[in-house]
Amino acid sequence: MNWKLAFTIATTHLLSKKKQTIIAMLGVTFGISMFIIMISFMTGVNQFLEDMAMDNTPHIRIYKPIELREEKIIAEGQPQTDKNWYVLEHQRPKNELSKIKNGLIMGQRIEEMPEVLGVAPEVSSQVFFNNGPVQIPGTISGIDIPSEEKLFSLDKKMDEGSLEELQKGSDVIVIGKGLAKKMNAKVGDRVSVTTPSGNNLNVRVVGIFSFGIAAWDETKSYATLATVQKIMGVDPSYITDLNMKLKDKEGAVEFKKKLQQMYPDAYMEDWETANASILAGTKIRNIMTGVVCITLLVVAGFGIYNIMNMNIINKMKDIAILKATGFEGNDITAIFLLQSLMIGIAGGIAGLAIGWFFSYLLSRTPFPAGEFFRISTFPVNFKLFHYMSGLFFGFLTTLFAGYFPSKRAAKVDPVLIIRG
Amino acid sequence: MSTILKATNIVKYFYEPEKFQVLKGISFDANKGEFLSIIGKSGCGKSTLLYILSTMDTDYEGTLEINGQKTTGQGQNQLAHFRNEHMGFVFQFHYLLPEFTALQNVMMPALKLAKYSPDEIEHRAIEKLRLVGMDEYAMKHASKLSGGQQQRVAIARALINDPTVIMGDEPTGNLDKANSQKVFEIFKQLATENQQTIITVTHDPDFANGSDRIIEMEDGHIIGTHFPNGEHS
Ligand SMILES: Nc1ncnc2c1ncn2[C@@H]1O[C@H](COP(=O)(O)OP(=O)(O)OP(=O)(O)O)[C@@H](O)[C@H]1O
Numbered sequence: 026m027n028w029k030l031a032f033t034i035a036t037t038h039l040l041s042k043k044k045q046t047i048i049a050m051l052g053v054t055f056g057i058s059m060f061i062i063m064i065s066f067m068t069g070v071n072q073f074l075e076d077m078a079m080d081n082t083p084h085i086r087i088y089k090p091i092e093l094r095e096e097k098i099i100a101e102g103q104p105q106t107d108k109n110w111y112v113l114e115h116q117r118p119k120n121e122l123s124k125i126k127n128g129l130i131m132g133q134r135i136e137e138m139p140e141v142l143g144v145a146p147e148v149s150s151q152v153f154f155n156n157g158p159v160q161i162p163g164t165i166s167g168i169d170i171p172s173e174e175k176l177f178s179l180d181k182k183m184d185e186g187s188l189e190e191l192q193k194g195s196d197v198i199v200i201g202k203g204l205a206k207k208m209n210a211k212v213g214d215r216v217s218v219t220t221p222s223g224n225n226l227n228v229r230v231v232g233i234f235s236f237g238i239a240a241w242d243e244t245k246s247y248a249t250l251a252t253v254q255k256i257m258g259v260d261p262s263y264i265t266d267l268n269m270k271l272k273d274k275e276g277a278v279e280f281k282k283k284l285q286q287m288y289p290d291a292y293m294e295d296w297e298t299a300n301a302s303i304l305a306g307t308k309i310r311n312i313m314t315g316v317v318c319i320t321l322l323v324v325a326g327f328g329i330y331n332i333m334n335m336n337i338i339n340k341m342k343d344i345a346i347l348k349a350t351g352f353e354g355n356d357i358t359a360i361f362l363l364q365s366l367m368i369g370i371a372g373g374i375a376g377l378a379i380g381w382f383f384s385y386l387l388s389r390t391p392f393p394a395g396e397f398f399r400i401s402t403f404p405v406n407f408k409l410f411h412y413m414s415g416l417f418f419g420f421l422t423t424l425f426a427g428y429f430p431s432k433r434a435a436k437v438d439p440v441l442i443i444r445g
Numbered sequence: 446m447s448t449i450l451k452a453t454n455i456v457k458y459f460y461e462p463e464k465f466q467v468l469k470g471i472s473f474d475a476n477k478g479e480f481l482s483i484i485g486k487s488g489c490g491k492s493t494l495l496y497i498l499s500t501m502d503t504d505y506e507g508t509l510e511i512n513g514q515k516t517t518g519q520g521q522n523q524l525a526h527f528r529n530e531h532m533g534f535v536f537q538f539h540y541l542l543p544e545f546t547a548l549q550n551v552m553m554p555a556l557k558l559a560k561y562s563p564d565e566i567e568h569r570a571i572e573k574l575r576l577v578g579m580d581e582y583a584m585k586h587a588s589k590l591s592g593g594q595q596q597r598v599a600i601a602r603a604l605i606n607d608p609t610v611i612m613g614d615e616p617t618g619n620l621d622k623a624n625s626q627k628v629f630e631i632f633k634q635l636a637t638e639n640q641q642t643i644i645t646v647t648h649d650p651d652f653a654n655g656s657d658r659i660i661e662m663e664d665g666h667i668i669g670t671h672f673p674n675g676e677h678s
């Protein structure tokens with residue numbers, strides 16, 4: 026087959042019907058640009074939500090849950106009926122300390138493992154905050170400030186004040202933005218913290234942070250390990266959580282299994298379990314993006330299919346001439362398939378450019394996020410891969426849409442046409 | 446004198462609107478270098494016969510042999526290649542590709558055959574256009590040419606691959622006396638000098654009388670053969 030000749034004929038056909046060619050191209054351009062905008066924005070949103078959550082979520086958390094005993098407490102009594110035992114149906118959770126045994130030492134050991142980026146110990150408790158008469162429920166977490174900064178970049182979440190003051194001062198805390206608002210507390214104010222067991226301490230607010238997640242910002246507060254241990258009235262080895270980050274977050278499930286073998290008694294949770302709801306959202310958005318993109322491409326494909334069919338009906342005479350003078354069926358197919366592909370590629374490239382332009386505009390558009398989201402403009406991803414796959418799918422669509430009309434063109438019987 | 450085309454008992458039916466026999470057993474030979482005319486009343490089946498001879502129409506009974514090859518029963522692609530190399534056509538209604546220039550139209554079958562380089566093909570195409578007096582219009586788009594001009598370009602295209610057989614369905618139908626005469630002389634020359642076989646359908650008695658042999662058709666039959674300039678060998 027003579028591709029060069031087929032190419033010359035194809036381009037001549039396209040150029041001699043510029044308007045029709047451009048209309049055919051616009052279908053592809055629209056489809057591909059929408060594809061780019063959709064996928065850039067949707068993956069941008071996914072990434073933003075995931076980053077926001079992942080920033081603050083340990084890859085693996087070791088903790089001590091409050092739980093029911095597995096085995097029922099059996100009361101052996103005098104057989105009064107035919108049964109000689111009783112089952113206590115409604116047992117209560119046991120009042121156990123939520124302390125991880127040898128937590129600090131365990132943390133140090135884990136930190137030395139090669140897969141681990143770092144381990145941040147934490148001691149946390151439910152508390153009530155008071156600024157005036159009203160009690161506001163929340164949590165207080167005692168943290169090791171340097172490792173918390175390193176692993177969870179807490180320092181970047183500070184709106185007012187700083188972690189340095191938290192480190193230096195005694196009886197000081199930083200609180201979430203929402204919590205501060207509820208209590209009407211400002212930096213420098215004193216608030217009172219009460220634990221469920223009744224311990225109470227007056228602390229000074231030295232900073233206000235926001236994660237961008239309302240549920241956290243309205244309840245959380247941080248202090249040093251020592252401060253929280255003091256409020257709770259426990260010894261300095263008392264740790265409730267070990268939060269770790271791994272070098273490779275995808276390996277979390279595997280690594281958790283390994284850890285579990287080393288510490289069979291410890292309770293562990295990996296980030297995928299902890300973020301199941303966010304991951305489900307991501308999945309749904311991905312499916313939506315996929316469906317919309319496929320629809321757009323199918324519509325563009327049908328556009329090309331129609332236009333190519335019309336084109337071939339208009340070109341019946343030419344096809345007959347070419348076949349009469351010795352062009353084979355394959356040559357004819359090549360001519361029309363090339364037309365379709367050129368429409369696809371040119372339209373696709375224009376679509377990429379337009380898609381990029383609008384994604385860029387979107388990425389510069391202020392996002393009405395309200396107070397809580399730490400985001401100023403629409404989250405948009407710019408990934409070469411998306412652009413490559415846009416072009417690839419555009420190519421594939423036009424190849425597919427052009428194939429059947431081109432095959433039909435090859436079957437045109439020249440005698441029927443030339444006879445008139 | 447060698448036989449270049451041999452048609453044996455060609456029968457053709459049309460099925461639309463009802464079954465109807467157009468060709469009722471046509472047999473004849475054409476020799477190398479012979480200039481042959483087919484005449485007959487309108488509707489007697491001349492064009493139909495020519496399409497079968499051209500190998501484009503494969504839906505017929507009987508056998509056809511061209512240049513020593515049996516073309517009956519060959520596949521479409523084989524036949525396309527065969528036409529490209531061995532046959533040139535001028536259709537009853539001049540058919541050029543309207544988006545291309547006269548020159549490109551003439552070059553097209555040669556580019557497909559790719560026997561010569563594109564430069565050589567262009568050179569040869571201009572030669573052929575000069576032969577039919579269309580070289581000044583080489584760069585003009587086919588759609589911008591008059592009917593007669595288009596017909597002459599079509600003749601130039603038929604000649605481009607130096608085909609063994611040239612077929613024309615009223616190739617001078619749209620031409621004035623002077624140009625008809627010119628085309629006639631070109632055909633005559635191709636037959637005598639290049640030993641190419643010419644088969645034309647014509648309504649022009651002067652044109653027919655100038656050829657070597659006239660085949661007269663009526664109602665799907667050959668009813669007579671004349672040698673207007675005396676039978677030679
Ligand atoms: N596609 C077709 N379907 C049915 N009948 C056809 C078809 N084409 C031609 N015919 C009929 O076949 C007969 C022969 O047609 P053909 O075109 O061969 O005539 P012709 O001898 O070339 O006439 P003219 O001199 O007018 O060109 C005519 O009666 C015509 O009506």
Ligand SMILES: [Mg+2]
Pocket residue numbers: 491492493537614
């Ligand atoms: Mg006719």
